[in-house]
Amino acid sequence: MNNKNLKYSAMLFLSPALLAIFAFFFLPVLAAFVMSFTDFDIYSLNHLWRVRFIGFENYKKLLDDPVFWKSLFNTFYYVIIAGPLSVIVSLCAALMLNSKLIKFKAIFRLTYFMPVVTTLVAVAIVWRFIYHPRFGLFNYLLGFLGIDPVDWLGDPDYAMPAIIIMTVWKNFGYNMIIFIAGLQNIPEYLYEAAILDGANKFQLFRNITLPMLAPTMLFVGIVTMIGFFQIFTEPYVMTQGGPLDSTLSIVLYMYREGFRWWNMGYSASIAFVLFIIIFLGTIIQFKFQKRIFG
């Protein structure tokens, strides 16, 4: 078979998938891109002659929109705090579960993994009780430390930390399992040799565990970042973005503008800004990856 034939047959085999991707991915993306230059809204849904092409007006408006900046800030706040926190908690849990001193490892692993597979909506409802300012478990425990009760979800300064604590608790189990797998791949003889050389616990961790875990760490970091940038359900269920928009994430804002108020044009422009941000984030991470491993 010559090369050309091979190409055609390859295309033939790929065509169903390509068609599907074209119809369900590229076309809508293209439509959304065009839409982001119009003022498509509820007036236009049934009457296309009411749509105006407004050029970059949506994007200009976006730059002037304090709510957009607020949601952008909230999203970064969330990613920058919750991301590393979640990775650290997962790593600690993995290290503990990997320790030889711990018994009933399977039970602990199961318990820590449980929140990951529980429905987020159910979790959010339970956590709303936990955060309750008067009857909540959280304030009850803080009371023992002599800390005054905090209105976790009602106070603009505490609502985001509350959501961060909840998501870290909900998600650390997943990364923990990956870390455990990574830890188990570190050959035992490295530790034995180091111990013979007189290394202490901290040196073992610093010079063997961490470097050997670096690839796992990178994977966990990227996946966590991408997932966390798209935070939506947690604030949607727990606070609806409030109070004072303090938990409004960029995806939630996009949803609200698009599906609540049907400002499809404006909403599409938010989507493309988010796309650019994630795209840039990915490039930075690739560069970062190259510098470490390249």
Added chain:
Amino acid sequence: MKKLLLLFVVFQTLILLTASCVTNKEADVIRFWGMGVEGEAVGKLVAEFEKENPGVKVKVQMIPWTAAQEKLISAYASGNLPDVFQLGNTWIPQFKELDALEKLNGYVLDSKTISQDSYFPGIWETNVIQDGIYGIPWYIDTRVLFYRVDDLQKAGYSSAPASWKELYEVARKIKSIKSDKNKYPIFLPTNDWSVFVIFGMQAGADLLTNDYTYGHFNSPEFKRAVNYLLKFYKNGLTPKGFTAFNNIYQAMAEGYISMFISGPWNIKEMKKWMKGNLKDKWMTSPLPAADTNGIGVSLAGGSSIVMNSQSGNKHTAWKLIEFLSRPTIQLKFFRMVDDLPARREAWESPEIKRDKFIKAFFKQLNHVKPVPKVPEWERIAFSKIQKYMEYIVYEKMSVETALKKLDEEVNSVLEKRRWLIKHGRINE
């Protein structure tokens, strides 16, 4: 060959299946969407309708309140709206603008069961846009004052406050009597635009002007209302957070709250929580008026039943609307879900007349006003008014700046409407 045969058999079965579906369609099928408990109740009521109209089947689907608007508009966009559905009456302008609603003037004119004078004028008006009737009021929701009789008595008041001045004085007195600083005389939620809009309307504010094309919140009247309400927050007469209580009824029962402003669905819950010796310790009253002693205006809320303009079965659809509007059915509906009936005949029944908690609603219903009837209203109320009222309450902005900014944002929301009117692209 065997494979071909198998394929043939499969195809035949498929064709038969679709054919049987088609025959099913010959019966009159009416699709109805209702929200939450209302949808559930209709599911039980339609059996009677089906019995009266042999051959007609009503398919009822329940949609949750929280996602109702998104669901309905998405259904519209994909051509899947049901024949008849429930619509919050502030949503009517939106769906009218989409041409999704059938104009009902002709139907009402010919109807023996539905006529305008059986309804409260303020409520009926919410369904009318430019002389076109686009919905039939189904049940009513307006806001009144719920209060603890004993707390007011301790403060020296034998009846509910009838003016703004009295309301504030009562609140001050109750606060001074209660020793616990976590107890508040009144609950005015910060995350709810309605209280601010109601007090604004009471002060005589026009919320939108020039044929609803410009915001008018920075008016002396609206400012007066906001400043009045702000006094409650500043002096600790109402809590700022919204999660401070498990629910408002428990807070009322435990004496953490003495008054709140809300709708008829609270009656049932209040009866549940105010048990034993608390049974007679609460009452409802129409809202106080701004200047004189009397009844201040409240929102003309509630739901209407509307018909899909694209329905293929309008005749039967109207029959269903008539059925649900019958006074007897309205009463049955009231018994099921405690929604206050829209028909005045239903209010004559002893079970409604005898209920002392409902009286205030009857009085209030003669003093109700609809919110501006433009498609943008929901967006203005929920995303603009609410936001700036929160800014004011949390003192992140002065009243002056917040209202000025609110007007600016509302004007930008209404820009499209101005453009459409200017170029004659709006169907009016």
